[in-house]
Structure formats: structure tokens, C-alpha cells
Amino acid sequence: YLRVVxxxxxxxxxxxxxxxxxxxxxxxxxxxxxxxxxxTLWDFAPNDAEGWTLKNLKDGRVKNINFVPLGAAACGTDEQFKSYIAMIKVAEGIAE
Structure with a gap:
């Protein structure tokens, strides 16, 4: 069973x-x-995610792909974004 995302x-x-x-x-x-x-996405979008976005994404759309949230909004709520920041700081050993 193959699931397509x-x-x-x-x-x-x-x-x-x-x-x-x-x-x-x-x-x-x-x-x-x-x-x-x-x-896998990097096969479609080069490592310059920001540059690729500016070139290919207009108003959250890439050709026939539905609207997607950009930047921090892509993480969900502000609380979720802050929790991800806290987690990556721990994982990367970044002091507060």
C-alpha cells in the first residue's frame, strides 16, 4: 500500500x-x-529554499498546488512555532 502525500x-x-x-x-x-x-522535496527544490520560494511561489501557490502557509505560519500556531524553536535549541545545544 503506497500512500501519496x-x-x-x-x-x-x-x-x-x-x-x-x-x-x-x-x-x-x-x-x-x-x-x-x-x-525528497530537494529533488524538486534546490537547497536554497528561500530563493526557490521567491522564484516559484506566488501568494502561496506553486502552479496547480493549493495554498500553503509560509514561514512561521507553516508550523501552525505561534505556540507550536515557539515550541519547535525550544526543541531545536536543545537539539543544537544553543543557549537561551
């Missing part, structure tokens, strides 16, 4: 990861840090 889900996840890493000063990805599904 919409590309919009990958894009949303990528934006959340990018926003969280940027919020704590981690500008670059190391490929092995990303979930397999996100690494």
Missing part, C-alpha cells in the same frame, strides 16, 4: 523547518538533518 505538505514542512532554523540563527541545512520526505 501532496507536494503542498512537503512545501509547508520545508517552510516550517526553514523558519525555525532561521529564528535560531541556523541559516544552512545539513542534508542528513532533514526528514526523508523533505530530502
Amino acid at each position: 501532496p507536494l503542498s505538505v512537503y512545501i509547508t514542512a520545508t517552510h516550517c523547518i526553514y523558519a525555525v532554523r532561521q529564528a535560531v540563527g541556523l541559516k544552512h541545512y545539513r542534508p542528513n538533518e532533514l526528514p526523508v520526505v523533505i530530502r
Whole structure:
């Protein structure tokens, strides 16, 4: 049984990861840090997530892909975004 995940889900996840890493000063990805599904997206979008977005995403749409939240909004609520920031600080050993 193969489950297909919409590309919009990958894009949303990528934006959340990018926003969280940027919020704590981690500008670059190391490929092995990303979930397999996100690494798969990189086959479609180069490592420059921000540049790829600016080029291909207009008003949250990529061609026929439905609207996706951008930046921190991709993580859900403000509380969720803050909790992800706290988790990545612990994982990366970043002091408060």
C-alpha cells in the first residue's frame, strides 16, 4: 500500500523547518538533518529554499498546488512555532 502525500505538505514542512532554523540563527541545512520526505522535496527544490520560494511561489501557490502557509505560519500556531524553536535549541545545544 503506497500512500501519496501532496507536494503542498512537503512545501509547508520545508517552510516550517526553514523558519525555525532561521529564528535560531541556523541559516544552512545539513542534508542528513532533514526528514526523508523533505530530502525528497530537494529533488524538486534546490537547497536554497528561500530563493526557490521567491522564484516559484506566488501568494502561496506553486502552479496547480493549493495554498500553503509560509514561514512561521507553516508550523501552525505561534505556540507550536515557539515550541519547535525550544526543541531545536536543545537539539543544537544553543543557549537561551
